Amino acid sequence: MKYTIVIGVSSGIAAYKIVDLIKILKYKNIEIEVIMTNTAVKIFGVEMFEKAAGKKVYTDLVPDGFDYREVLKKREVEHIKLADAASLFVIAPATANIIGKIAAGIADDFLTTTILATEAPVLICPSMNIHMWENPIVQKNLDELKKLGYFILHPDSGQLACGYEGVGRLAHPQKIAEEILRLLYEKEKLKGKKIIITAGGTSEPIDAVRTITNRASGKMGTAIAQECYLRGADVLLLKSKTAVGTNAPQDTSGVASWKFDPGSLLRELDPGSYRGHDSPDGGVIKIEIFETAKNLEELIKKYIKNYDILFHTAAVSDFLPEKIIDKKLDSQKPVVLKLRPAPKILHQIKSWNKKIKLVGFKAVYKLEEKELIDAGIKKLKESNSDYIIVNDVGKEGVGFGVDTNEVYIVSPKGFLVKIPKASKKEVARKILDYIFR
Numbered sequence: 001m002k003y004t005i006v007i008g009v010s011s012g013i014a015a016y017k018i019v020d021l022i023k024i025l026k027y028k029n030i031e032i033e034v035i036m037t038n039t040a041v042k043i044f045g046v047e048m049f050e051k052a053a054g055k056k057v058y059t060d061l062v063p064d065g066f067d068y069r070e071v072l073k074k075r076e077v078e079h080i081k082l083a084d085a086a087s088l089f090v091i092a093p094a095t096a097n098i099i100g101k102i103a104a105g106i107a108d109d110f111l112t113t114t115i116l117a118t119e120a121p122v123l124i125c126p127s128m129n130i131h132m133w134e135n136p137i138v139q140k141n142l143d144e145l146k147k148l149g150y151f152i153l154h155p156d157s158g159q160l161a162c163g164y165e166g167v168g169r170l171a172h173p174q175k176i177a178e179e180i181l182r183l184l185y186e187k188e189k190l191k192g193k194k195i196i197i198t199a200g201g202t203s204e205p206i207d208a209v210r211t212i213t214n215r216a217s218g219k220m221g222t223a224i225a226q227e228c229y230l231r232g233a234d235v236l237l238l239k240s241k242t243a244v245g246t247n248a249p250q251d252t253s254g255v256a257s258w259k260f261d262p263g264s265l266l267r268e269l270d271p272g273s274y275r276g277h278d279s280p281d282g283g284v285i286k287i288e289i290f291e292t293a294k295n296l297e298e299l300i301k302k303y304i305k306n307y308d309i310l311f312h313t314a315a316v317s318d319f320l321p322e323k324i325i326d327k328k329l330d331s332q333k334p335v336v337l338k339l340r341p342a343p344k345i346l347h348q349i350k351s352w353n354k355k356i357k358l359v360g361f362k363a364v365y366k367l368e369e370k371e372l373i374d375a376g377i378k379k380l381k382e383s384n385s386d387y388i389i390v391n392d393v394g395k396e397g398v399g400f401g402v403d404t405n406e407v408y409i410v411s412p413k414g415f416l417v418k419i420p421k422a423s424k425k426e427v428a429r430k431i432l433d434y435i436f437r
């Protein structure tokens, strides 16, 4: 597989070392694109980078002679093209300034705009004066970025260009290259594995227009699907109609696919043009949409025999209306709804494919840590799962609807690990690191 690394060069004094990094990566047959900040251009010029990369370096968001009509004609914007092309985005050296700008979501030049637009993993390689490095604002920004799933390569210690001695030297180009290759290798780790992820919440009809549902957004499941895909797995995402970004067909009979261009996994594409086929390199996440628990059960049964692993993150209704009213209820009259407990899909999955590696999710509400772990172990036994991932949705920033999560993993060996609160993307990464370690 041919990878493209986009290297963002900001104006750290160590920027000249990036020429060596480019040479190492080119030797590994990796496609390189370079973006420089204006200050980096002022200090170093573009020539040595263009020579090393063997192509033009990007610097200006709006270059001389820019004509917006060309953009409209070609339907192509340079920085978005680069953002999408990146298998991995590397910022080296990363100044205190660029770190602060990324953490604040600022996009005021070519580099920061492209970073904001990419969905590729981003590796940040800071380098700066020791006092800048120790400044709590810089450390706070780095912590924030780490929580959001950015990778940070710690700077080395030693003699600094400013005359100080201490932490702040750009990691050696060889070390940066190794980290890049490690991250790219991660992409291959689940190659050949077939993984189903269920995501979102079921909706059960009450009458012709109303449903009972829950607050699940599908964000955790979608993050796991994305991460499995990035690691090379063949992914089928069964997601609810109510889950994030569902523009896909609501016909559950056909497989829809999202094309993957690394920068836009979660961008909706015209489903019609991707229906029912994979690209030759497997570059899609296949999607099926469900609405009710019954739909979901049917879909799992349809596919499960051909898959190796199932992450069941979907929140399936615990109750179903005893009968569905075949018309629109009169809103002026009181209604008594009778609900019955719904069958537990998770508990049946192993009976549909006993070889499947089953990862179940359990939401608890405001429990002490010990009770939470006990609830996970009980669920594990009831469902015969290989792992149960428990979260306490009563905690702020955990579980339904939000962008962050905090989870505990249990297996038949008992409690394994707590993944502290972080973005769902980061939590998804750690769950996979743990389960496939």
Ligand SMILES: Cc1cc2nc3c(=O)[nH]c(=O)nc-3n(C[C@H](O)[C@H](O)[C@H](O)COP(=O)(O)O)c2cc1C
Binding pocket: 009, 010, 011, 012, 013, 014, 037, 038, 039, 040, 043, 094, 095, 096, 097, 098, 127, 128, 129, 132
């Ligand atoms: C000679 C020189 C060396 C610099 N080295 C660094 C550095 O190593 N790290 C850093 O964070 N800033 C360094 N700076 C400061 C940045 O250039 C400055 O904060 C600039 O605004 C950053 O812009 P940029 O992030 O868009 O490149 C240096 C400035 C100069 C003039």
